Amino acid sequence: MPKPKPQLPIHGLVAAIVVLLQLPELCVAKTRNKYCNSTVCGNVTISYPFRLATQPPNCGEPRFELDCDSNNRTVLSLNHGRFYVQNIWYEYSTIRAIDPNLAVDDCSLPRGSLLFWDKGPYSSVFPLSLMYVVNCTKAIKSSLYIDASRCPVNSSGSDPPPDSYVYFLGERTSPRDFDESCRIEATVPVIVQDISGFSTSDIYEKLLKPGFELSWTFGFKSQQASPIDALLGDLEYALQSYIDSFIHYLFKGPHIAAHASYYAPKSTYILCLQITGGFILARILPGIICLIGLVIYKWRRRHLCADDTIEEFLERQKDLMPIRYSYREIEKMSNGFKDKLGEGGYGSVFKGKLRSGYFVAIKLLGKAKGNGQDFINEVATIGRIHHVNVAKLTGFCVEGSKQALVYDFMPNGSLDRIIFTKENKVDLSWKKMFDIALGVARGLDYLHQGCDMQILHFDIKPHNILLDENFTPKVADFGLAKRFSVDDSIVSLTVARGTIGYIAPELVYKNLGGVSYKADVYSFGMLLMEIIGRRKNMNTSAEHESQKYFPSWIYDRYYHGEDVDLGDVTDDEKIMVKKMVIIASWCVQVKPNGRPSMSKVLEMFETDVELLQMPPKPFQLPFEVATATQSYASTKDQPHDSSTDETSDLLHSSNEISVSIF
Template identity: 60%
Template sequence: MPKLKSKLPLLGHLMPDIALFVILFPGVCLARQLINQDCGSTFCGNLNISFPFRLKNQPPQCGLYDFELECENNNSTTVVAREGKFFVQQIFYENYTIQMVDTSLDTDDCNSLPLSSLYYNYYMYVVNCTEPINSSLYIEASRCTTKSNTSSSLPTSHFYFLDAKTRPSDFNQACTIEAEAPIMVENITGMSTPDIYKKLLEGVWVKWSRCQYQSCYKPDVLKEILSRLKFAFRNYMDSFVHFLFRGPHVYYDINDSIPRRTYILCLAITGGVIFLRSFPGIICLLALVTYKWRRRHLSMDDMIEEFLQSQNNLVPIRYSFKKIKKMTKNFKDKLGEGGYGSVFKGKLRSGHHVAIKLLGKSKGNGQDFINEVASIGRIHHANVAKLIGFCVEGSKQALVYDFMSNGSLDKIIFTEENKNTLGWKKMFDIVLGVAQGIHYLHQGCDMQILHFDIKPHNILLDENFNPKVSDFGLAKLYSVDDSIVSLTAARGTIGYIAPELVYKNLGGISYKADVYSFGMLLMEMVGRRKNVNAFANHTSQIYFPSWIYDRLDQGEDLELGDVSNNEKAMVKKMVITAFWCIQLLPSDRPSMSKVLKMLESDVELLKMPLKPFHQLPLETSMEVHSCENSNDESSISLDTGTITS
């Protein structure tokens, strides 16, 4: 037994947060069920040994297997760890704590080394090197000094201490690790050899599990249920074997055991029968799913390729999917996600930044892709998002747009921190830009493009806050001569959908549907809030357009705060124009060209229309057909059902 200090520091100062370790891991809780008695106390020297510890020569029921100690010469007690042995200095049963010291250490031998390893919070490496190492990381392990300078006295091995946090690259190739010695110091870097030995000789403190053995988990009800299930399973297997081999029935009691080969036989036969019965069905199901998937995607690919070949005047570039990945640096910078997929930031070889929409949920045989490319693939306008390119490789489809550094309009008008970012003059300029973009779509091309999803989320802002109409996933192309268009399903976003898209008796579907959506957008820009807000300050303000109409009709101010007369006039023009746009009947709404004239004229020349909010003259039943949500709102397509007056 080494000579060690008899006075021990207080436990609370030594063990603030020491974890459970392998030599004393929580086998206490589970193994207690095998132990039926406590054999009392015994002594090894002055050390009291009692449950859960037991000496090696005691019966197994006197303690736990993982807590077996060995008494050497009735003087010292050792415990075997992962590699090596440790002297047990003290056991504190009330604190579930044990103090141990490496048996390799000897205060009388200056060359003794800690060569026993143990899983512990803090430890250090003991390395054996074939040549001297000159490094501040390597702390000389021997406390002895060389008595002679002759070559015969030079050591053939050189032992050093290394901190546990030493990087693998700092290990010299001439050295091998002899042990991972536990030590009650977090970092030995900068410590002297005597100080390290002093800490080693103090030993380490280890806790064992504090649970009360049998009451560790308290799973009385759970154990009972599991026991009953096991009992039922045993008797099921006996009946199964009896059915196969016509043997005698053996009804097992809950505590009875059953041969392992019976388990294996029953499980094998049961599993085999289930597998043989279900295997053909699984094969057929997989074949059907594969066939349907391939047919759907082949049909989609053919339709898209046929469309692309028919478009001779497309401006966008066709990119390979490999180039798309390179532009986005393997889709590293994600800007957002919508119903059609995800949007990533990318860069062209010229250094121009782009936004790449990766279509993930293609609708209607690639119809969303065709809608976007057909709508804006041939046009260029300052207030319409520019389609730079696209990619089609089987199910991989992507669209490449100009990057808009200021994001979408909804981030400006709906978030508290950005509501005051733009003044009324800039907001009015955005309104004009959006109106000009929609007017161009309706009348500026050889085909009229109806967007059907005008809303703040689909208005993008560049670095100068110039607006761009974007997201043509629900768009439709019609001849400019068509005043009324055919549409089998209503489409748009709830809160922006024109009434005639749902209620057929209001009138035919035309470009006036986009005018209605623009009017609702305009109202939200004026209020800088959602048109419907259940948390408004007053119940009359829940529906903003109705509230603002009543104020104007009664000659009251719009509560704009400290603004100039010119700004008040701009806001009033926006409000009156919006009221004209959201009239219930399409015939009462202006065209986008008239909307532009209204916004550019004097406010005194504008007349207030009738209040556009009154009871709808009919009812309809609707069923959601498909959804393509765009972050904050849901863009939906609605099948119109039976209409009754």
């Protein structure tokens, strides 16, 4: 007579269901691990479910892949960082890891970021929380900021450089306490819930150098028994335990395992089903009530907040650098929206001031377009990048239909006010205009190939180039921007986007070639032409017919070696202007493959002008047809062909962004 097993009324049934769901994984795991032995990297033994990248594909699980580097150290790669593996306890399904910079005794700071929502198949082992490594441009006097420097400030080759200050900051720090001069360098795991009260040495010696632990769960606990045998045994035991619990414990009947020939009466089975149904209903009913409440909440929220898409986006973007402000804070920092800087189709821009005294520009968005897509584009793009020639997004606000973006304040406004405005015009030297053009080129080159993703702006124009107190240019307004993989040489767009006069021809005429980063190069060329002429490229009120379209006029003058009146300028400034004309002429070639990349443009800026050649004349059909459509309304009574109508419709279907002044 077999010995009865301990009873497991409901948990046995749950176990049976879980095992059934895991049957395919068990079978695959058995095949995948059939011919593999454990291996060693350094002092770490690697066996199922882990594998090395150098092992055959049938060994281990791909999601548990480790690396063995050139120093014979086992490396765990997560999406936002790499860590050295110190040990693996297979019996406890636990792995211990440490930041590589902490494994050496030098001035290096921890740099490997860990995000709780992005750890793949691993889960945290309590206690484990996160802390920020922040780099500040000034010293912060606050108990919340714990000095993170491992070496004296004056030591050579120190990390960070001597002119910056690095601190540890708890992950629960309020946005109000996050200083504007700081940026987040890394999100580091630490084996306590709160770092307040710890000194710098304590954090390194007691919290960081011991490493941190993660656990993993897999379909079954042991590989000793056959997966199929384990499945059948667990299933039989679960079903037997379930029925046995009712008959033996509730009704004092004989034990099934002891009396295989025993059959319970029909009424017993009916009662078992009734009790089971009642129990399931009791468990499900609270869930149904909660679900109904959640549906009602969502329904009401969708009616109160038209931009629910934005909230869902922000929930997924936990690693954004900008601070999220409340609308009340936005009102306070803008002093009730009294100092208005500008207005456009997107809304209005106001001058604001943070508590630290730092001035900001607050873009208060109007009615959201495309279900908040412009807001999402701007936050998702500019919220993660930092470059001297790209506008910095310091914060944002979303409360229902109220949306705002907070930027660094630009005292000198936008570039169009410098080159177009006649009243109170700031007369900059050609050297300064050359530096502005070079800065814009550097900013675009960074967007195209300096980030993890390729960022195409699609709306480069003087209105979207901001100037700080030193007239350093900042590429701004990413409402039309798109992010693509760096491997995508050609991207897919369903509609033309940009502003007439700067939009690349291939966005309208599909037969010219695919859409790529060369679209931004074309827009930069048109912007460069306007910097040279200090006027709009198309000017129908020009004195001479040949000067109405400035790029064509200036190209012809330089191509034929004719003098251009630049006023009282030096020989060096004449060379700068000539170089900008040559670069702009290359950038506005009609076919995309005729234009240089922004990296090549930067090389041309640094090249001797005598080594640069004028390109072929770039202004050919169908481009001339495209520019002609701007005067279509005044000539509609004159004969014209259908291609002109089609061009006009295509160009006016683009998303033109209004003037941005701040």
